[in-house]
Amino acid sequence: MWWNRKVFLxxxxxxGFFPSCTEDESPPLPGDLEHxxxxxxxxxxxxxxxxxxxxxxxxxxxxxxxVQLGRFLFYDPILSKDSSMSxxxxxxxxxxxxxxxxxxAGVDGLxxxxxxxxxxxxxxxxxxxxxxxxxxxxxxxxxxxxxxPVELNVMWETVEARLRKHPDYxxxxxxxxxxxxxxxxxxxxxxxxxxxxxxxxxxxxTSKFDRKFLNKEIGIDFSEEEFRGFDLFFDNPDxxxxxxxxxxxxxxxxxxxxxxxxxxxxxxxxxxDFPDLGRGAITGQKIDNGKMRAPxxxxxxxxxxxxxxxxxxxxxxxxDFYNEGLHYADNLDENxxxxxxxxxxxxxxxxxxxxxxxxxxxxxxxxxxxxxEP
Amino acid sequence: MQFKVFSLILLLSVAISSCGDKTxxxxxxxxxxxxxxxxxxxxxxxxxxxxxxxxxxxxxNFYISNLTLLEEGSExxxxxxxxxxxxxxxxxDVAKAALGFVVLMEDxxxxxxxxxxxxxxxxxxxxxxxESDYPDSHPLGKASHYWSGWGSYIFTxxxxxxxxxxxxxxxxxxxxxxxxxxxxxxxxxxxxQFRVEExxxxxxxxxxxxxxxxxxxxxxxYIDIIANPATHDITNKTITNLVMDNFQxxxxxxx
Numbered sequence: 191m192w193w194n195r196k197v198f199l200x201x202x203x204x205x206g207f208f209p210s211c212t213e214d215e216s217p218p219l220p221g222d223l224e225h226x227x228x229x230x231x232x233x234x235x236x237x238x239x240x241x242x243x244x245x246x247x248x249x250x251x252x253x254x255x256x257v258q259l260g261r262f263l264f265y266d267p268i269l270s271k272d273s274s275m276s277x278x279x280x281x282x283x284x285x286x287x288x289x290x291x292x293x294x295a296g297v298d299g300l301x302x303x304x305x306x307x308x309x310x311x312x313x314x315x316x317x318x319x320x321x322x323x324x325x326x327x328x329x330x331x332x333x334x335x336x337x338x339p340v341e342l343n344v345m346w347e348t349v350e351a352r353l354r355k356h357p358d359y360x361x362x363x364x365x366x367x368x369x370x371x372x373x374x375x376x377x378x379x380x381x382x383x384x385x386x387x388x389x390x391x392x393x394x395x396t397s398k399f400d401r402k403f404l405n406k407e408i409g410i411d412f413s414e415e416e417f418r419g420f421d422l423f424f425d426n427p428d429x430x431x432x433x434x435x436x437x438x439x440x441x442x443x444x445x446x447x448x449x450x451x452x453x454x455x456x457x458x459x460x461x462x463d464f465p466d467l468g469r470g471a472i473t474g475q476k477i478d479n480g481k482m483r484a485p486x487x488x489x490x491x492x493x494x495x496x497x498x499x500x501x502x503x504x505x506x507x508x509x510d511f512y513n514e515g516l517h518y519a520d521n522l523d524e525n526x527x528x529x530x531x532x533x534x535x536x537x538x539x540x541x542x543x544x545x546x547x548x549x550x551x552x553x554x555x556x557x558x559x560x561x562x563e564p
Numbered sequence: 565m566q567f568k569v570f571s572l573i574l575l576l577s578v579a580i581s582s583c584g585d586k587t588x589x590x591x592x593x594x595x596x597x598x599x600x601x602x603x604x605x606x607x608x609x610x611x612x613x614x615x616x617x618x619x620x621x622x623x624x625n626f627y628i629s630n631l632t633l634l635e636e637g638s639e640x641x642x643x644x645x646x647x648x649x650x651x652x653x654x655x656x657d658v659a660k661a662a663l664g665f666v667v668l669m670e671d672x673x674x675x676x677x678x679x680x681x682x683x684x685x686x687x688x689x690x691x692x693x694x695e696s697d698y699p700d701s702h703p704l705g706k707a708s709h710y711w712s713g714w715g716s717y718i719f720t721x722x723x724x725x726x727x728x729x730x731x732x733x734x735x736x737x738x739x740x741x742x743x744x745x746x747x748x749x750x751x752x753x754x755x756x757q758f759r760v761e762e763x764x765x766x767x768x769x770x771x772x773x774x775x776x777x778x779x780x781x782x783x784x785x786y787i788d789i790i791a792n793p794a795t796h797d798i799t800n801k802t803i804t805n806l807v808m809d810n811f812q813x814x815x816x817x818x819x
Contacts (some may be wrong), residue, residue, distance in 0.1 A: 246701045317699040425796060427713045433796065438708070443696055447708040463606075477608050477656045520608050524622050524723045524738045528793075 221370030226361050228368040230255050233386070238395025240404030240443050244313050250329060250382045252343040252389060255366040258561075260387025262362065263380055265560045268352050269335075270342040271297045277335065277384070278560060285552050286443050286489035287391065292500025295340075302340040303466065305500040310552060311388035311486060317448045321482045321498040322468045328385035333377055347376040353380065391558060393488060394551035402546075406444060412546070419543025422536055432542055433451065434532065435512075435525045439484040445547060450481040451523045454516030455497055461520060466498065477521050488547045509537040565611075581716070589671045591765040592633075592644065597664040597818070598624055598652045601775045604661035605652060611775070612733075613726070614786050622733050623652035623723035624774055626666070626811075627703070629683035629690070636676035644669045647690060649703040664769075674762040678755065684811050685719030685749040716744035720811065722777065726789065740794040743804040750808045756817045769818040776814035777807050 230253035234408060235244060246252060264281075267273045280294040281287040287309035293301040304321055312319070318326060325331040336339040353375050354361045360372035367379050395405065402410040412420065420426065422434035424442075441447050450469040458464040461479045472481030482498050496502040502511065513532045516522065532540070552558075598605035605624065613619040625749065631645035650665050685691075690704065694712070698705035709718045722741040725734035760766050778786045795803045 242696045242705055243699050247699060252621075314574055314700055424713060427796060442712070444707065447706070448700060449708060473654075475656050477654075518733060518735050520620065520734065521622065522725075522735075524725050524740060527610040527725050527735050527738045535709065 201381070206484055214318060221374075222372055223364040224370050225358055226364045228364060230366065230368070233257050233390070235390065235392065236250040238393055238400060238404065240400070241393070241395075242314060242443070244389060244392075245316060246313075247327065247329065248391065249384060252386050253366060255362070255382050256386040257390055257470060259359075259362045259366045260383035260385065261558075262359075262561055263384050264387050265562055268356070268432075269344070269349055273345040275342055280341070281309050283555075283558055284492070286310050286492045286549075288493045290494060292495045294418055296338065297341070297343050298339070300340045303349070304339075304498050305495065308489060309388055309391050310489055310549075311444055312392060313392065314444055314534075315446075315448050318483065321485075322472050323450065323483055324472045328388050329381050331376075332381035332384035332388070336377075341507055349380070350375060375542065392552075393549050394555065396551045397400055397488070397549040398546035399442075399543075400549075413542065415539050417540070418536070419539035422532070422540050423543050431536070432531055434530060434536070436487075436540070439523070439526045440487045445487040446484045448483070450478060450483050452480045452519055452521045453482075453484070453512075454518070454522050454526055455482075455501075456480050457512070458519050464519075469503040478523065487544060490544050491548050491552065505541055509540060513537065575783045576634075586671065586763065588674050588762055590674050590760040590762050592669045592672050592760055593765050593767045594631075594667045595664050595767055595769045596650050596652075596667070597769060597771045598655070598661070599771055599773045602773065604658050605655065605774055606658060606661055607653065607656050610727070612710045613775075613789065616728065617789070618727040618730070618734070618751075619724050619739065619789075620722040620727075621722070621774070623653045623721050624682065625649065625653055626720040627686050627709075627717065629685065629687050630681070630751070631669075631677075631683070633672070633677045634679040634681065634753075636678045641681065642672075644672055647686065647703050649706070649709075656694075668765075671759050674760050676757070676759045678757055679753060680750060680756065680768070682815075683749065683751050683752050684808065684815075685743070686717040687749060688746045690715055691744075691746055692748070695757045709744070711744060714744050716746070718742045719748060720777075720807065722774070722807075728790065737790055737793050739789050740796070741803070741807055742795055743808050745801065745804070748801065748808045750802045750812050752812050752815055754815075754817050756819075770815060771818050772811070774814075777810045779806075779810050781806065 227357060233252035233254050235252065237244065263269065264277045267276045268519070269276055275297050280289045282289055287349050289306045294304055294306050295301045307321065313328065318321060319328065319331045325334060334348070336344060336346055354372045360375065363369050363379055366383055369375065393400065398410060401407045402412060418431060418530045421429035421431045425433040425435070437446055439449070439451055439453070446509065456464045456466065458480055461476045464480035467479045469481040470476060491505065494505065496508050502508050509532070513530050516526055600611050605621065607622055608620050610620050624724070627647060627649055629647045630643065632641040632643045634641055648667050650667065652665060655661050675689050695705050695707050695710035704717065709721065711718055716799065720743045722739065724739040726737040727734045727740060728736040756768065758766055758768060778789070780787050787806070792803055
């Protein structure tokens with residue numbers, strides 16, 4: 191049966207193909223970009239020791255030219271309704287690509303109901319993007335903010351027209367994707383370029399934690415506090431300290447296991463009553479209601495306020511919450527049912543450990559900065 | 565234009581080659597079903613654990629490995645799968661439970677077989693690798709299933725919550741039974757006559773009764789899960805090994 195279908199499709203394809211070949215009498219005009227050389231260079235990703243390989247879609251390989259184009263688009267307000275905002279308005283390098291706001295306002299001053307997420311290591315995630323995982327790839331994701339009314343709020347047709355008329359972008363699209371004419375600039379190519387740039391947003395491998403445990407450098411000393419925090423965080427079986435449970439959901443090396451949990455944040459009488467259904471709204475499964483994707487804790491000291499709605503201003507509030515503020519629901523994660531019983535010292539220890547995940551070389555990396563600024 | 569011609573050739577060659585490759589070959593599906601005392605296992609549903617406790621489950625998943633088929637009429641074993649991950653975590657109703665979790669092996673030689681051999685857990689060679697050796701989507705790339713404290717993958721993960729005061733809230737205790745490390749790796753040989761037919765998918769149904777994984781050493785009572793809520797202590801593998809022994813016995817083919 192499948193074979194018949196294929197033959198059918200094939201003949202359909204053939205029929206469609208040949209006439210278009212013969213009937214097309216006037217030779218096409220040369221594209222306005224054909225004079226520009228197309229010679230894309232593969233981009234070598236610097237993946238730190240101890241990190242997993244990154245899966246890159248075959249139809250969007252990383253090139254130097256593609257990444258460069260993506261970086262310009264990421265920082266360019268041409269992607270917004272009134273040319274006032276870009277991706278970088280809500281994803282700033284110094285905040286590890288968050289905006290350090292509980293909720294961010296878009297071009298029209300409207301706020302969404304979720305907090306901007308860090309883009310650090312975003313290229314490693316394969317289990318859905320956004321807090322609820324509703325986007326399946328960076329290519330797909332990059333198209334969303336543009337038309338979103340609480341974000342950039344402009345039709346892609348408008349952006350495409352702007353890019354085609356732009357003095358520089360047509361040549362950049364040519365160099366990145368080999369298009370022959372500026373008319374071939376599309377949202378898909380723009381999204382591909384932005385996705386390429388975002389895949390380069392990788393840890394530098396020089397946080398204190400990485401130097402000590404992943405690079406295994408000699409002479410990197412953890413303080414007693416940091417070590418105790420490590421033991422609590424990872425439930426080190428050799429340590430008498432209690433289990434802080436964190437690693438179950440925020441495991442190394444990415445400090446997220448890229449899955450969805452109810453970590454007890456939202457109060458709900460039944461599984462139907464979560465103010466934000468999160469993952470459940472996407473899967474339609476009640477057991478997923480109130481679940482969010484566990485975010486990375488790398489650079490967590492740079493990304494306050496915390497949680498999907500930015501409800502906690504400080505990391506201390508987060509630890510107090512995990513220790514004594516959880517809300518029960520049938521799908522509350524089983525690792526968090528028994529009170530953690532952390533003392534004030536233990537909470538401080540975990541926080542000291544979280545500080546070792548700070549990666550200033552990442553936020554200061556000149557390759558990730560705004561290319562429009564000198 | 566160039567591209568169109570190219571994709572046409574590609575399409576043709578795919579169509580032809582995939583057709584040619586399939587002669588003498590068929591697919592084998594292993595459908596895993598999870599039950600609890602014979603009833604379909606549904607996440608977040610309440611089940612009696614023993615006379616005093618109720619339990620609900622939030623995760624039940626495990627690695628299978630080194631799956632070999634035993635050929636009829638010879639001593640030949642054919643390895644058809646190195647490693648895969650079976651999970652019931654998203655099963656939230658009886659209809660989904662009836663479908664279970666299917667592992668599909670394609671393009672196996674059409675042949676008669678008298679049984680299969682299955683590893684429960686991650687065999688030593690692979691267990692010496694770690695999750696950062698694999699991309700996120702690989703079965704062994706799950707950061708949730710590698711425990712560096714143990715230097716091992718988590719072979720089976722059984723997570724649940726307990727209601728011991730009968731107030732309907734499963735907040736009195738948790739069950740976190742994670743097995744791992746090389747000495748808790750088990751294999752299971754299952755005698756079962758089947759045939760992989762050319763161009764067809766043969767299905768074998770394997771059922772595992774989760775309650776049986778909690779049987780105590782006497783084989784009658786169930787492990788005291790209040791006293792032993794977790795298997796996190798690497799130095800004490802009594803429960804991990806018991807659970808894996810139980811797993812061997814609790815997995816059977818549905819004829």
